[in-house]
Structure formats: structure tokens, C-alpha cells
Amino acid sequence: MISGSSLILFAAFSVSLCDDGHEMEEFLKREYSLSKPYQGIGVSGSSHWELMGDALVTTDYVRLTPDHQSKQGAVWSRIPCHLRDWELQVHFKVHGQGKKNLNGDGLAVWYTQERMQKGPVFGNRDFFTGLGVFVDTYPNEEKLLEAQRKRYTPRTQRIFPYVLAMVGNGSISYDHERDGRPTELGGCSAMVRNLKHDSFLFIRYVRRRLTIMLDIDGQQEWRDCLDVPGVRLPQGYYFGASAVTGDLSDNHDLISMKLYQLTVLRSKQEDEEQQEVLVPSVDNMELLRPLTDAEGMSSVTVFFSVLFSMLGVFLLLVVGLVLYGHWSESRRKRFY
């Protein structure tokens, strides 16, 4: 695993080793990156990035929301990304006047089919298609259970702020009241608010493996947050970031989002499999499991079995009725 500082130093080009020992080359892709001096952002047509809602740009940051109630803002790439393997480094800052747990709601980083759509998921639409990584700063579920005078068992408690990943296929809703627990792919606690030093989120997607790391302790070291294999994300989606405040608020600032292309050697079979991904899915996750060929066949088989059984029963009934008709006829004839 390479460290955050080395990534920053070798911003334009470097070679690193993947977890499984594969050598990878990294290239900064400027067209998918957002960094100072944020030239032309917000001016229609003159930048690769577009602002929406309450988001605004200064010389030092893109502020998704200010520290005021009921704000939502986002920034979206205009260009769909067709890279297969990539890593995204997000330099962000969450800060505000509110004391712990009296702030909210958090920010999200997106790689989705949809873009520029307002909604309830950290300012973005629900039922999204693709990947969402949430830096959730308000524990809705905990507050809900407290209100119902129910207690968490230690096994289920999550310490907030909490970083969480979710993959959506367009038909799955994000459960805001439960902080996305039902659809959580994985996550970790992350004390990201009101830090004196820089904070970074790192999302790497290589050979269907999704890795999320954080650098928030001011040590210039990445720490693991999530590592999930078998995440199938189509190509051609948009990168974006959004944030929302409610009754409670924070400044949600983006300093940069830098996208690196990773060059990975693939077998022919991997190459072919990659091209088949049309809808996001996650292996071994029931909500999002892809249909295999065998399962596709078996559902067809089930359909025809049911159809033929019904036809069979119908045929038996008809034959039975005809036979009964003949039998009662011949019985009547015997009496005359």
C-alpha cells in the first residue's frame, strides 16, 4: 500500500504495487480532477465541473454547504469517466460551530450514472445508480433509538462521524433514519470535524476491489476503512460530491478531488467479464447480487415448469371429464 505523502509527491505519475503484488502505474487525470485555482467552475460550459444548490467556490475551497441550517449543495463532473481502474483522493474539511453531535449532516462522494439531481441522500437523489461514499457526521439512528428509549448493544454501535460506502442499482433506497445501515457495504469511524490538519479520503477501485482509506490524523499515513472485493461498477459514470445540512449544520468544504488512472494488467477472461457490467452489483450481497447465467436459466426453467404443470393439470382434468362422460353414458345405456 502506498502512503498518502508519496501519492501527493508523485502527483503526476508513479508506479506502485497493488495489494496482490500487481504493478500499477498511476496517472493524474486532470479532466476528472478538481483542484485550485478552480478555474471557471460555476460558469456554464467553461469548466469540467458544475456547481448546484448552495455550493460556492472561493480561491481556497469549494464550499458545498455553509454552516447554516437547511442547505444543500453539490459539484459534479461534466464528463463521464470511462476508466476501469482508478483512485480518487478527496481533500476535504468539515468544520462548524456546533458541539459534538450537534452538527450535521455530512458529505458524500459519488460515482454514479446520474448527476446534478437534488435529493435526500446528502443532498443527492435517492435510488441512485453507482457508488456513494458518505462521511456521515450525525447519528440519526442513535438519536431515534434514544427517543424510543431503546439502547444500542455494543455489537451494533457505530461511533460517529462514520464513513460508509453504498452501492445502488437504481432500485435501492438509502435509509436516512438508520444512517444507511441496511445497505452498508462497510465503513469505519472517523473523527473528521474541526481538525487543525488536513483530512483526506481515498477511494480506490481496482479489478472490482473497492478500498477506502483515510488520512485524518495529521500523520500523512493512510489507514484502512473498508476493503470489499467483487464490486461491479460500470464505466461511463460521473464523479461528484454533495453535502447537506438540516436543523444542525457544518461547513462542508472540498479542497480538491484528484483522480488517478491506474494501469492494471488483465487476463483475457477478466477483460471479457469487465465488459459485461451494465448494472452495479456486489458479489455476496443479497440486495445487489448479480444474476449468473445458471440462475438466469433456472428462473426460465421455473417459469416453464410452472407453465407445463398447469397445462398438465388442465389436460388431466379434460381427459378425466371426457372419460367420466363416456362412463356415465355407457352406464345409462346398460339400464335401457
Ligand SMILES: [Ca+2]
Ligand atoms: Ca446520519
